[in-house]
Amino acid sequence: TSTSAVSGGSITSDGGAPITARGVVWSTSQNPTVETNLGATTDGTGTGTFTSNLTDLQPGTVYYVRAYATNSVGTKYGNQLSFTSPLPDGPGGTITDIEGNIYNTIWINGRLWMKENLKTTKYSDGTSIPMQSDNGIWSSLNSPAYCWYNNDRVNYGDIFGALYNWYAVNTGKLCPSGWHVSSDDEWIDLTNYVGGVSIAGARLKAISGWFYSGNGTDDFGFSALPGGYRYFNGSFLEFGTYGAWWCSDEYDAINAWCRTIYYGYGDINRYTNYKKYGFSVRCIKD
Numbered sequence: 001t002s003t004s005a006v007s008g009g010s011i012t013s014d015g016g017a018p019i020t021a022r023g024v025v026w027s028t029s030q031n032p033t034v035e036t037n038l039g040a041t042t043d044g045t046g047t048g049t050f051t052s053n054l055t056d057l058q059p060g061t062v063y064y065v066r067a068y069a070t071n072s073v074g075t076k077y078g079n080q081l082s083f084t085s086p087l088p089d090g091p092g093g094t095i096t097d098i099e100g101n102i103y104n105t106i107w108i109n110g111r112l113w114m115k116e117n118l119k120t121t122k123y124s125d126g127t128s129i130p131m132q133s134d135n136g137i138w139s140s141l142n143s144p145a146y147c148w149y150n151n152d153r154v155n156y157g158d159i160f161g162a163l164y165n166w167y168a169v170n171t172g173k174l175c176p177s178g179w180h181v182s183s184d185d186e187w188i189d190l191t192n193y194v195g196g197v198s199i200a201g202a203r204l205k206a207i208s209g210w211f212y213s214g215n216g217t218d219d220f221g222f223s224a225l226p227g228g229y230r231y232f233n234g235s236f237l238e239f240g241t242y243g244a245w246w247c248s249d250e251y252d253a254i255n256a257w258c259r260t261i262y263y264g265y266g267d268i269n270r271y272t273n274y275k276k277y278g279f280s281v282r283c284i285k286d
Helices: 135-140 153-160 184-193 197-204
Strands: 005-011 021-027 048-054 062-070 075-077 081-084 090-096 102-108 111-114 179-181 242-250 255-262 269-274 283-285
Touching: 005 021, 005 062, 021 048, 048 062, 111 184, 179 242, 184 197, 184 242, 184 269, 197 255
Parallel strands: none
Antiparallel strands: 005 048, 021 062, 062 075, 062 081, 090 102, 102 111, 111 283, 179 283, 242 255, 255 269
16 A cells, blocks of 8 residues: 555575564665664564565655564575555546647556546557548458547547557557556456445546436546447447446457446446447556
8 A cells, every 4th residue: 555565475494593583674775674674574483474564654655675584693584575655546647648648647546547538549659540430441340440439539539538449459559658558457456446346337437427317426536437439330329328448358359358337327347348349448557
């Protein structure tokens, strides 16, 4: 978390004398010791595996941690690990894509998400993503493409973002450098953190922008909007009442994982859908 972490170690040999103390030490400087550190734990004696709880950390800080074991001969250390304590839930600043589009970001459960749908028309390497407005061609594609809802960027693109087929997602180049399309596991973690499947939809929805009974409370600032989707035959459907987001994970040769939220309902749905669909995309920092 932003102020704590869990670590530990495993002692496989006592070096010929009983282990009298064991635990971890940590610091913002490399190679902390039991004499020079910002914190240390004492987690029993003897060989074997132990768990250590690091406390009183500062958010957004890089820490170095080593396990230690002490016997009558002295103290030895394990390999050094490092981690960055996340910032607490809340606004995270902005990120700019390859085209210069600026997105607000939000910290949720130690992960930094875009709080807006992606709208780039170029990959992170600067090459163009194929745009396809024709229904017949869209339905026949097995290659990357994007579009705007109703092929209308002016009225839909800036606020609701673009719609991408999963083949564009699978390039690994949709998001700005250092970011990636959110995975199925990352959506699972987000859903669980905000309260579980049955209420996550309402808690992630934007308060405004939904038709009818949108019932969004936007408790975490995720601001999910109903950008609708493009059906595999090219038709545009359910703008204002339905939000759908691709995951980066393939399910099988023709389907991939996604998340959907519907107006009037509090839940969030984990589905697989045909890769030819056009869905919204949310990026998350690596």
